[in-house]
Amino acid sequence: MYYAELAKARDQLTGPGGDFEIVEANVLGNRIRTFKNAPPSIRDVWLATQEFSDRDYLVYEDERLTYGDAHAQVAAIASWLFAQGVQPGDRVAISMRNYPEWMLVYWACVSVGITVVGMNAWWTAEEMSYALADSEPKVFFLDSERLARVREKPAMVDGVKLVGVRLDETTDNITPWSDVIAHGGALPDAEVDPDSDACIFYTSGTTGFPKGAQLTHRGCIANLMNLMYSRVSSAAAVFMATGEAPPDPPPVPNGLITTPLFHVTANNCGAYAVTAAGGKMVLMYRWDAGEALRIIEREKITSMSGVPVMAREIINHPDFDKTDTSSLMTLGGGGAQVPPDLVQKIEDKVATARPNTGYGMTETCGIITSIAADFYVDKPDSAGPAMPNFEVKCVDDLGNEVPQGELGELWVKGSSVIKGYLNRPDATAEAITDGWLHTGDVARIDENGFIYLVDRKKDMVLRGGENVYCAEVEAGIYRHDAVAECCVFGVPDDRLGEEVGVVIVLKPGETLSEAALREHCSAVMAKHKVPRFIWFQDDLLPRNASGKFLKKDLRQKFVPATA
Structure with missing residues (x-):
């Protein structure tokens, strides 16, 4: 394989005068690696797409917006927000399905220095209420399903201006989307600080409620640069080794976005990459493989x-x-590790497509590593090499770097690492040490710099790309008066990677059915966190010497067939 050529290409691209030249800068008190040629803010990225005005941009079912349409609506939204008194540094929340309006509001806000609060559309009213109180947005854009949850706890939006998207009804206290667009106007001028918050995406917390990760303009743009760099560096290595030149210019991308836009996988990786290249972005109401195939054929x-x-x-x-x-x-795919067998299946079955993946986190504004094509086929169990703006190391429990090839928790440092967690200095200090983000993933790094993820240090279930923290689910279950003890863990699943399982011990004299427990869980946590597998037992749960539940023993004892 072309690993020597890849190293040479990386050096040329990131060295002095290279398109992806890396320099060190003092950012928020830390010396970090960053891209010398990166645009200063996301505003610049959006404005650069004006040259694509006649191209299709957003496609949703039978609706189609060009870049010209999108720029007019983005300008109107931003102008309307300013007319409501929203200013750079203020926050605007979005909670809806993957409608075109999601992206339009996003670009409108980040282009004028307003911070987007991307709320998980699957949240319960309680979780939504927490995030609104935590982030304090001035305006909240929401669809009919999210409006129904607001009505369960109407006090959550006290003092917040609501804008309804695709509502089935008109309500006096909700501004219709059509009024916002009808406002018109030019995109307001704004100076945007590269290290200001572009958006806040909430990640599941190890206990209690989720944490609001503060993604900066610098971090989001660095992720875009990483996505571009990954493609260019791999193509350059193949050209050096084989003489096979990539298409010039590269084809305009047509991307199918299938995961929620409140995640970095869809927003920072999918949407950014397509938009910056002047491509077409196709959105789905919900995931359906048959419908996805029809879209692939129709929209190329x-x-x-x-x-x-x-x-x-x-x-x-x-x-x-x-x-x-x-x-x-x-x-x-991203958001979860691609099983090695799937890498070869894609290579064999899709004549024109090459397999690819990226490993990353909300806390890194997107990807940490990327791997595709020949390199992925050769190393199907690897997540790929780290992107150039990252320093990476594997450390032991004391934070000491382990020798190359040995297992340790992966720590990363660079311009894509978040500023911190909103209103949570304790959680920020726990997760980031001198600019080094503790990923919580146990990994090893080979002689070519390729990273292999082998385990998770964090106690969580990775269900279809969604992090479900066991302690958070346990905290919700313990709110049921009948529960004496419970232990949540991941159960392997062919489709989603893992499903949520729980073993429960009831208090003496109490009874609780699976249906009643699921009903309780559905009221206090998002649907994807509700345990699929439930076991009840009479004896107290097994513990180790320090009193912690022996999850390994429980996983071996309780299997799906007995749930």
Whole structure:
């Protein structure tokens, strides 16, 4: 394989005069690696897309917006927000399905220095209420399903101006979307600090409520640069080794966005990459592999952004062989590790597409590593090399770096690392040491700099790309008066990677059915956190010497067939 050529290409691209030249800068008190040629803010990224005004940009079912349409609406939204008194540094929340309005509001806000609060659309009213109180947005854009949750706890939006998107009704205290667009106007001028908050995405907390990760303009743009660099560096290495030149200019991307826009996988990786290249972004109401295949054929999709299970469902679908997928250039996934067998299946079954993946976190504004094509086929169990703006190391429990090839917790440092967690200096201090983010993932790094993820240090279930922290689910279950003890852990699942399982011990004399427990859980936590597998036992749960539950023993004892 072309590892020597890849190292040479990386050095040329990131060295002095290279398109992706890396320099060190003092950012928020830490000396970090950053891109010398990066645009200063996301405003610059959005404004640069004006040259694509006649191209299709956002496609949703039978709706189609060009870049010109999008720029007019983005300007109107930003102008309307300023007319409401919203200013740079203020926050605006979004909670809805993947409608085109999500992206339009996002670009409108970040282009004038307003911070987007991207709320998880699956949250319960209680979780939504917490995030609104935590982030204090001045305006809240929401659809009919989220409005129904607001009405369960109307006090959560006291003092917040509501804008309704695709509502089935008109309500006096909700501004309709049409009024916002009708406001018109030019995009207001604004000076945007590269290290100001571009958006706040909430990540599941190890206990209690989720934490608001503060993604900066510098971090989001660095992620975009990393995405571009990954493609260019791999192509350069292949050219050095084989003489096979990549298309020049590269084809305009048509991306199918299948995961929620309140995650970095869809927003920072999928949407940014397509938008910056003047490509077309196709959104779905909900994931359906058959519908995705129809869209791939109709819209000539070149890449699909999703979790790995979606790629598996695409190639296993009965309509796959009857569908024209010849436009596909890449297929893979992020948000969860791609099983090695799927890498080869994509390589073998999709004639034009090469497998790809990226490993990252909300806390790194997107990818930490990326791998595709020949390199991925050669190392299907690797997440790829770290992107150039990161320093990486594996450390032991004391924070000491371990020798190359040995296992340790992966720590990363660079311009993509978040500023911190909103209103949570304790959580920030726990997660970031002198600029080094503790990923919570146990990994090793090989002689070529490729990273292999082998385990998770954090106690969580990774369900279809969603982090579900066991302690958070346990905290919700303990709110039921009948529960004496419970232990939550991940149960392997072919489709989603893992499902949530729980073993429960009831208080003496109490009774509780599976249905009643799920009903209780559904009231206090998002649907994807509700345990699929439930076991009850009479004896107290096994513990180690320090009193912690022996999850390994429970996983071995309790299997899906007995749930």
